Amino acid sequence: MDLALDELSVAIGGNTLVRHLTLDVPAGSVVGLVGPNGSGKSTALRCVYRALRPSGGTVRVGGTDLASLGLRRSARTVAALTQESGTDLDFTVREIVALGRTPYLRGNEPLGAAEHALCEDAMGRMDVRHLADRGVLTLSGGERQRVLVARALVQSPEVLVLDEPTNHLDIRHQVELLSLLRESGLTVLVVLHDLNLAAAVCDRIGVLSAGRLVASGTPAEVLTVALVREVFGVDAHVVTHPLTGDPQLLYALTPRHVTKGHPA
Template sequence: MRVRFDGVTVALGGRDVVHEASLTAESGAVVGLLGPNGSGKSTLLRTLYRAVRPRTGSVHLGDVDIAGMTGREAARAVAVMLQDPHTDFDLTVHELVLLGRSPHRRALGRESSHDLEVVDQAMQSVGVDDLADRMIGTLSGGQRQRVMLARALAQQTPVIVLDEPSNHLDIRHQIDLMTIIRGLDRTVIAALHDLNLALQYCDGVVVLVDGRVLAAGPPAEVLTPELIRTAFDVDARLLTDTDDRVLSFRAPSALTTPRESRLHT
């Protein structure tokens, strides 16, 4: 499903923190929102899953303005994995992932065999099926992140919003998680801090600074040393191999071929 932000301005505490942000993520694209802390990444994402309303502008899923959707319609269209989810629930992993099926069930209705099958597949896909009977409160931060991703997958929405999905994860699990995300046949918009992950796994990136879109496009074209110096106030060096494949900034990472951008402003 195509996602379009059209001139979105968001005010918090009487101050504009996102300014006329416009961008489009095509159906099936993985788009990374990048920028320093306080740049407006998470706030912009919150307009997509209706946690905040834009002061001006609109957000569309396909041709539909999300402001006109019912809560159930929105929950069937957009799933969310937050950076620091409140997971102090007296629930098992299986029970928490099953909550992802709520938009598809009738009020007070019991889960169907299809719901249980979807939940099992979601847990297996992120490698938490062996934790099914564990209580959420006993998990590590990284395990909780993967469980919350499983819940988002179980929701079976065409759009997934991820706010710092690699937070609390070690390098191995960062790669595993981003590989899963990369393989989804869904539109994914993720706030990321790690530029290497964006280079390797995103179709397109959007760089926000002070709540404004500074640049957007293919990662290998946007994330230049000059742009990084402007946005993050750090010096960086882009390394390539003999085939001009992007490796990393400063430190080598797994090889990747730049993907055709599926994002435009």
């Protein structure tokens, strides 16, 4: 199912955070949003998972205005991993993951065998099955992040929205998560700060600056020396990954000052 943001605008407290954002996410593709802090990335995502009502424009899934769907239908269609995802209650990992089936249940209806199998599969895919009986508050930040991704997978969505999903993850689990996104067959819209990870996982990238879309295209089309300097204010050299052919950025750091052979 495709996702489309059509002339999306968000104004809060007299400040316009997103301005006329138009972005298409074709069915089954992974599209990334990148940009400096405060550029409107997370705000745009909040409109997709209905935490915010846009001031103008629409969000469409499969051609249907998302705002016209009931909340249960919307929750079955779009799953989200947000920066604010979490819990203050010490549920077990198994219980947290099972919450992903809530849109499909009525009242206190218990999970059936098929639901339990979905939960087991999602925990296995995210390498948290061994934590199933642990309280979620006893987990590390990275372990908790993987649990929340498993919960989103159990929701069986057609569209998956993720805001900085690699936060707290070690390199192994970053690679595994991004590989899962590429192979999931879901329509994925993901915010990433790491431009090299975005280049590796995304079919297309949209670049936001001050709430506006300033570039959109394949990673090779978008991640240029000129754009990185203009939008992010840093100098970088673009090289080609020897195995994947993806563009990768090498950043020019300020040289360390050396005095009499010793680092400053």
